[in-house]
Amino acid sequence: MMQSKITTTETFIQKDSFTEKELEETINRLLDKHFKVYNRLAEI
């Protein structure tokens, strides 16, 4: 999926904090990504 071009340099400033929503999304994404590992760790 192509992204539209962003022309301001501000894009490159890295995030140094997370809102609760961003963090929630990130965690869920990681849990989905490694569901095999985390599911198994949840069992033991």
Added chain:
Amino acid sequence: MYYPTLENIELIIKQMNKRYNMDVVIINKGQLEFALEKPKTKLFGEEQYPELYQKAAILMETITKIHTLSDGNKRTAMMTAEFMIKANGGELILPLKTIRLSVDTAMDASDSMSELIQQWFKVHTAMNVHQLCAILYEHIEEEFIIKKLWDDKKYSEVESLIERWMAFDSYPENRKAWNELSTQWQKNKVSIEKKSTKNSEYYGWYEMWGSIMGMAKRDHEQYADYFDLPIEKITELQCNENNMTELKNMEKIIQETANTYEKTTDPEIIHQNGMILARHGNTLEAISQFEKLRKYDKDESDAIDHIAGLHYYQNKDAKSALEYWKIYEKYRPDSLHTVQSIGFALTTLEQYSDALGYLETALKKDTKSEKTLLFMGMCYDGLKQYEKAISCFKKCISIDPKSFQAHSGLASAYAENGQFAESLEYHDKTIELDPDNFHSYYNKGRFFHSYGKLDEAIIEYEKTLKMEPDNLETIINMGSALSDSGKREDAIPYFENALKQDPDHPVALASLGITLIFLKRFDDAFVPIERQLKLDPTDNHAKMSHAIIFANTGKILESLTILEELVTSDPDIKDMLRDNPSNMFNPIKDSERFKKLLE
């Protein structure tokens, strides 16, 4: 570097509780906070875990071992480490055998796991698409081993691999379940899917098994999405459990993807790759992509702007940024972005007059830009035009009442302008805006220090050091404030601490030497002063200290020779000799050569 916080972990636990229908609570928050501080540990001013992988590893090991959650310690530890790597621009890929690593960490009593974990994280983290391809390939190959062995009916080998990866030796009850299931599978060749819907207790096993068999389709969709990879091809891949050609296909596709990036001349893809690399903090590789984009894009200006931005904001290299923005200016001479960016870079390079030319143009284009006003304030401050600086910072605050930098700039400009009360007011407001920022306390300390209010300065330096115990400038200033306020003995450990961090710091050497001279510990003072002179043989202050030490340790002729040389090069020194501070020149003041010096 982003460090996970206690709030982050609380949310991780909340999400895990939701997903696994559990009710995990933190037993001891203090212990957890201790674990979160661990990656930041400094020893003698040096970071004990300087690399991201080391930090993530010690975090995972500590959270696993302190066992301060009612349940789910291993999984929360792993997730926190993975989150830390993610937040700092990396993509960790965890194969099944991660479970083994996690269990081994929990069982290890020797504190020797972090090296292994660190290596593990390093090998399994991608910071760019090329690394991702390489890791995915390894990862896929590893899990296809199982399928290949299964197809070859080498069930006992499958079992021993699964046994090792899944840590069945530590959790034998799970091995039993595995054995039952695998026997059924072998016997009945029941469709895995059917099995899972029929018997929900096997759901976990189905997932595990299904993921081994089906492998990476799901993973790949997610990785492709995350990295914006143009690899629709990968998602087209059908994982057919009856043959092994997928492995070859996968290899080919990954190689093709890598080649696409390497060889492509499609500006859209080069641009996209540059943006991905930049977003992941891979600045140098991002710059090289944008350099490539300059060649293949119809209009090179966007690429030039990106390179300039990366130099300025990521590399903190204003000089290179300026060079690129100057080229960009030829394409977009009238854009607000051009004049603003050049103005910022020139300000950082302390070319204030030139910067003001650009910033004033920028302000005409956008009269409400708080950033332009902030940089203008910094320029006027640098040019010592404090009234104008104050006016710019105030305008900036009127647009952005929470601008930390504008408040801080205003406090400094008022101080330089001799407006003590106003400066103090803005120092306090700066602290109010961000009470956790040690710079504010340090600046306030410096402000008191420069006005000779040493006791107040010491209080602020103390607060700063509580937050940043290793901040070199604060340590030295604390020492000098203590020494100047007569607490000379107290000052010495601060200078010594500073010299541990930087043995050649000229101010620390000079301050320690002078403080020891005031304490009449002339032999001790000789060491730092001699070091200072060795580093800069033209330093007149060090020479003077040398002369004082010689005068007080019986080397009168050496002392006089130095003083004669000093008076010739700097006549103001005579006044100091006449003042004879703390009677330092008493041993030589009656000699004829000394008297002659004062004439």
